[in-house]
Amino acid sequence: MRTLNEITVVGASLAGLRAVQTLRREGFDGEITLVGAETHLPYNRPPLSKSVLRGDDDILLPGAEELSDGWLRGRTAVRLNPAARTLTLDDGAEVGYDGLVIATGARPRRPGGGAHTLRTLEEALALREELARGHEHVVVIGGGFIGGEVASTARELGLKVTLIDAGRYPMHAGLGDAAARWLAGLHERSGVELVSGVRVRAVHEGRVHLDDGRSIPADLVVAGMGVLPNTEWLDGSGLEVGDGVLVDERLFARGSAEIVAAGDVARWPHSLYGGTLVRIEHWSNANEQGAAAARNLLAGPGAAQGFADVPGFATSVHGSRVQTAGLPHLGDRADVVTGAPEEDRFAVAFSRDGVLVGAVAVNSPKDLIKLKRGVAAGASPHTIYDAS
Numbered sequence: 001m002r003t004l005n006e007i008t009v010v011g012a013s014l015a016g017l018r019a020v021q022t023l024r025r026e027g028f029d030g031e032i033t034l035v036g037a038e039t040h041l042p043y044n045r046p047p048l049s050k051s052v053l054r055g056d057d058d059i060l061l062p063g064a065e066e067l068s069d070g071w072l073r074g075r076t077a078v079r080l081n082p083a084a085r086t087l088t089l090d091d092g093a094e095v096g097y098d099g100l101v102i103a104t105g106a107r108p109r110r111p112g113g114g115a116h117t118l119r120t121l122e123e124a125l126a127l128r129e130e131l132a133r134g135h136e137h138v139v140v141i142g143g144g145f146i147g148g149e150v151a152s153t154a155r156e157l158g159l160k161v162t163l164i165d166a167g168r169y170p171m172h173a174g175l176g177d178a179a180a181r182w183l184a185g186l187h188e189r190s191g192v193e194l195v196s197g198v199r200v201r202a203v204h205e206g207r208v209h210l211d212d213g214r215s216i217p218a219d220l221v222v223a224g225m226g227v228l229p230n231t232e233w234l235d236g237s238g239l240e241v242g243d244g245v246l247v248d249e250r251l252f253a254r255g256s257a258e259i260v261a262a263g264d265v266a267r268w269p270h271s272l273y274g275g276t277l278v279r280i281e282h283w284s285n286a287n288e289q290g291a292a293a294a295r296n297l298l299a300g301p302g303a304a305q306g307f308a309d310v311p312g313f314a315t316s317v318h319g320s321r322v323q324t325a326g327l328p329h330l331g332d333r334a335d336v337v338t339g340a341p342e343e344d345r346f347a348v349a350f351s352r353d354g355v356l357v358g359a360v361a362v363n364s365p366k367d368l369i370k371l372k373r374g375v376a377a378g379a380s381p382h383t384i385y386d387a388s
């Protein structure tokens with residue numbers, strides 16, 4: 001381990017907390033400063049679109065309550081000066097470092113017009129309150145995992161729901177044809193009105209206006225239209241930014257030996273996919289990458305390890321569990337390898353040049369595990385299913 005005396009972590013959520021915990025676990029006994037724009041103890045975001053909307057408030061991340069010294073709560077980094085190894089906070093204070101972890105995550109695209117978005121605890125509580133008011137008609141913009149989960153919860157509450165998605169089917173890009181078509185069917189069977197293949201132009205005075213000229217009345221609008229990485233504070237720093245902080249395979253900012261990035265904000269070349277640049281917006285990635293970035297920072301670029309975990313996420317919609325592994329969209333072929341969409345239980349293997357690159361499993365967790373191993377090993381889908 002090289003000698004560092006003062007490490008600053010910016011972003012006090014999942015990746016940032018994991019970085020702090022890992023620094024201490026690896027024996028770093030220097031000063032750690034954690035800068036976080038939010039004032040809460042670090043909490044888990046996945047429940048915000050699930051159990052929190054149904055009344056659950058127990059979402060602290062394990063170990064969050066152990067943060068004490070060196071945590072600058074409710075403070076935002078506004079500028080970075082790598083040459084001086086300092087960052088400036090919103091109140092003008094300067095924080096020095098000899099090692100820096102960037103874990104500033106992402107924020108939702110906001111269409112305005114009173115549409116709710118869902119990233120923070122405050123936003124989830126505000127939406128919960130609105131849902132409890134029993135609005136008659138909820139319009140959800142975007143059928144990704146957040147939009148799908150909100151639609152599912154609103155149906156559980158007995159509300160009328162319209163889900164608008166720009167793709168052919170919701171989540172088409174991430175799940176591929178068979179699973180996305182099945183998901184669209186599931187939404188419809190569960191009473192969600194689907195409006196697909198059209199973009200939202202504006203939200204205005206209780207109506208959602210679509211690109212094709214239609215406009216849909218809404219008592220409550222919720223937008224899950226994707227996120228933007230929080231990198232503006234790095235403008236002018238000289239750090240390379242492009243849909244995230246560009247880092248190398250060991251998570252070091254390009255050209256830097258003392259700055260690493262992790263979580264939703266980091267974009268790195270994934271060695272499993274021939275060095276394709278990826279930015280992954282999933283829990284397990286932020287969890288593992290926060291720890292890996294901290295270990296690599298302590299080790300230094302020469303001894304650091306490449307980060308090549310297989311990405312994956314899970315979502316529950318209308319009582320069905322959908323899980324993914326790897327990057328299905330990189331596949332040039334998709335095969336349903338077990339079960340069938342009509343049975344609401346199946347798995348799809350995505351391969352490129354005969355090598356597994358991703359998988360989607362619907363109500364088939366064991367198949368997901370098997371396929372995920374296959375993705376990590378660069379196996380062919382046939383060897384996995386012929387061998388079992």
Ligand SMILES: Cc1cc2nc3c(=O)[nH]c(=O)nc-3n(C[C@H](O)[C@H](O)[C@H](O)COP(=O)(O)OP(=O)(O)OC[C@H]3O[C@@H](n4cnc5c(N)ncnc54)[C@H](O)[C@@H]3O)c2cc1C
Nearest residue numbers: 011013014015037045046077105106263264281282283286
């Ligand atoms: C509603 C919801 C549901 C989700 N469900 C799932 C799911 O089911 N499965 C799954 O895999 N993933 C899910 N995710 C995604 C997952 O939560 C994220 O991938 C994860 O939170 C990323 O962690 P992070 O630490 O990289 O970033 P974030 O959680 O975005 O945290 C970044 C932190 O940095 C702070 N910050 C930003 N800029 C600054 C600055 N300049 N100075 C100081 N602080 C700053 C922010 O305030 C924030 O607290 C969900 C996300 C949301 C919002």
